[in-house]
Amino acid sequence: MNMQELKKELKDLTLLYVEDDANTRIRIEKLFSHIFKSVTTAENGVDALKLYEEKEYDLVITDITMPKMNGIELIENIRNTNKNQTIIILTAHNTNENLLDAIDLQVDGFLLKPLDKDKMSELLYKIGKHIKNEKENISYKKNLESLVQEQQNKICELIAKDHLTGEYNYSKLKSLIIHNKSSTVCLLVINHLSELLDFFGTEIYEPIIKKCSDYLKSIIIEKMKYFHLRSNEFAIFIDNTNNSEDLMKKFCKKIEDFYININGAKIKIVFSTAVLKGDSTTLLKSIDDTLLKISQSGNIHNITNLNNDIIKQRWESLCIATNVADKSLSIPYYQPIFSQNEEHLMFEVLCRINNNFFKNENKRKCFFESCKKAQIFSKITLNVLKSSIKQIEKVNALFFINLCKNEILDSEFINTIINSPIKVKNNIVIEVNPSLLNENKIINIILKLKDIGIRICFDNVGLESFQIKRILDINLIPSFLKLDKSIISSIPFNERYLNTVQAYTIFAKNMNIKTIAVGIENQKCYEVAKKIGFDYYQGYYLAEPQETIKIGEI
Structure with missing residues (x-):
């Protein structure tokens, strides 16, 4: 050696x-x-x-x-x-x-x-x-163990992340909750996703989820952590601190009016939210129970298989609607409402869109269905509202503006009314379908408008649910009742409808509520309506909608 x-x-x-x-x-x-x-x-x-x-x-x-x-x-x-x-x-x-x-x-x-x-x-x-x-x-054993541990960590990381968005999922949220004594979690669910997929096709699923995920992640504040639990379910986590509830309220406020753009089309995303808090055991059970209720509420169902032509037409309609909304292509028309002496100092504000697309009845129907599903009609009618406010301020007359559910829940739309000049507020009458009075959020918004001097009119009376006890309980007595066109057009020929209409007018007079007969399309209908004693009348027989405001007689 x-x-x-x-x-x-x-x-x-x-x-x-x-x-x-x-x-x-x-x-x-x-x-x-x-x-x-x-x-x-x-x-x-x-x-x-x-x-x-x-x-x-x-x-x-x-x-x-x-x-x-x-x-x-x-x-x-x-x-x-x-x-x-x-x-x-x-x-x-x-x-x-x-x-x-x-x-x-x-x-x-x-x-x-x-x-x-x-x-x-x-x-x-x-x-x-x-x-x-x-x-x-x-050394080899340590390197091998390190490699195995590294792979295990990668697998755990993959398991803990959603494959579509790359964000941490429910398993990671559970782990975080377990390691905290007390936490607050805000659950967010896209509550109409299945309807959108059913109507526009399943191809929009991924872009909707990704855009929602990116947006939610971008608006979290302070110590919040964001999770994409699964499918249309998201969550925001925060340790329980003195201001955790206030932070969650601020966050929820940011998602009230959220729109996404997909291939030139605008879609409103509405989240259902639930803010839950407690220790780890209580909170995890609350989350599981809440998500279970959501899954059983009908939000999840089998998507209909649609052919490409139907999807293409619906998507074309939505792209046109988006263009109309973004470029303010919708304009107001005004239909006169006449008194018993055939004078008119009132108008209903209507929305008109100048586009050859609407000359086809099927396409026009598809347009409105697409707007309804994407919940963007309020953006189109907002342009009409802003234009009509300029006219309302110049004229001493009442203007009826019909609000659907989406418009009432659209904060920009409602704030435009609230922030309008005093004269405009005094001249506006908000038309509301009485069937919406079962939702407390909508009731509170209507009461807020009423408190600042805006008159309320219940529309489609006789067709939709109209519960007298309900309007008395919530102290929401309207200034006007509009009897529905389908009822008014039948009163010359149907005694049961005639008796129903007479009952409504008697109730209204006793409550000091003015009545309007809508859908006066011929002489016979007009004569019967006048005998019943309506306060006001509206219909094509009396006057068609007009682009300019003209006050006078029939």
Whole structure:
């Protein structure tokens, strides 16, 4: 065994060498320093043990017979700390009585004094190769464990993220809730997604989800965390702090009027929200219960298979509607409403769109259906409202503006009315379908408009649900009742309808509510309506809608 081969195996190893005889220690240390990476020496077991506790060594070579603590005791202490430590005993021939103890302690080798260089080299080479292999095995094992752990983390990360949006999903939210004593979570669900897919086709699913996810993530505030739970379900998480509820309210306010654009078409996204809070157990149960109720509420159903021509026509309609809304292509028309003496100081504001597309009845029907599904009709009629406000301010007359559910819930639309000049507010009459009075949010908005001096008219009376007890309970007595066209047109020929209409007019007079007969399309209908005693009359027989406002007689 030549010295070069020995150095090759030992050059990266550290050695703790323990020897009480100073001359021997110095001489052998000099030899070892040429073949080991580093050599640390100690003159007894006590000093050696202190050094060992401070630092790791690849190899320990120790004498047996030493003061304070002998080699056998040192080995016992080292084994208590590290049972795998490689140890060689260096001893004289006359210490055979201790060799059995060393064997029991499973030392890795023996070197006898005086040293035989060939035997020492052979043993050190063998031991060095063994240590080197062990270190490589340990390094390989650690690298393998690290690689396995890294892959496990990646798998866990993949499991915890939604495949479509790449955002953390329900499993990650659950983990976060469990690790927090008390939290607040806002659940958000696109509550009309199935209807949109059913109407416009399933191809819009991915862009809707991605755009909703991007928007929600962009508007989170302060310490909120965003999650895409699954499909049309999203969540916002925040630790329970003094202002956690206020932060959630601010967040929910930001999603009230949210529209997305897909291939040139605008679609309104309406979220149902539920703010839940509590400890981890309570909160997780509340989330599961809430999501279960949503899944059972009818929001999830089988999507109808549509042919491409139908989808194409609907999408074309929606693109036209978006263009009309964005470029303010809708204009107001005004249909006169006449009093009993055939004078008129009132108008209904109607929406008209100048486009050849609407000359086809099927296309016109498809347009309105598409607007309804995408909930963007309020953006079209908003242009009409803004234009008509300029005219209303100039004329001393009442103007009836019919509001559907989407318009009432559109904050921009309602704020345009609220922020209009006082004269405009005094001249506006808001028409509302009484069937909407079952929703508290809508009732509160209507009452707010009434409180600032805007008159209220119930529309489609006789056709839709009209509960007298309901309007009395919520203290929402209208200024006008409009009897529906389908009822009015039948009163000359249907005695039951005639009696129903007469009952409504008697009720209205007793409540000091003015009545309007809508749908006067012929002389006979007009004469019967006048006999009943309506306060006002409206219909094409009396006057067609006009682009300019003209006050006068029939």
